[in-house]
Amino acid sequence: MQGRYSEFGLFQQILSLNLVPRKNGNNTGNDTSLSDFSEMWYGVFLWAVVSSLVFHLPAVLLALATLRQHKMARFMPIAILLMAIMGPVCGGVLTSAAIAGVYKAAGKRMMSFEALVFGVGQSFCVLVISFLRVLATL
Numbered sequence: 001m002q003g004r005y006s007e008f009g010l011f012q013q014i015l016s017l018n019l020v021p022r023k024n025g026n027n028t029g030n031d032t033s034l035s036d037f038s039e040m041w042y043g044v045f046l047w048a049v050v051s052s053l054v055f056h057l058p059a060v061l062l063a064l065a066t067l068r069q070h071k072m073a074r075f076m077p078i079a080i081l082l083m084a085i086m087g088p089v090c091g092g093v094l095t096s097a098a099i100a101g102v103y104k105a106a107g108k109r110m111m112s113f114e115a116l117v118f119g120v121g122q123s124f125c126v127l128v129i130s131f132l133r134v135l136a137t138l
Helices: 002-006 010-015 037-066 073-106 112-132
Strands: none
Touching (some): 073 112
């Protein structure tokens, strides 16, 4: 398993969506489908964390640039960065496990692109709910 990943560069590995380490090293060719529960869960969770960071980092940089003179609000970027990490760790773990559990119970294999869609979709749903302020109307 280690020899297979040593020949790929990090950038090429990310672009090929081949981020999930395999339990069994018997994959042939370009088969990037995920069949084990832990592979599916890790794939969806990894993309949820990465997309959450991509969504939150511009907000952190904007807050750093605009709030650096404020007495108390200069610490707001730390809170935003913690939300970018803690959101997927708390909620993303459960939703990723639920998605992987459904796939495993159905006996289906998950393509790496599906893991990307589900992971980014989780972060996108959090972003939409945050901007629409749906929770404030409840």
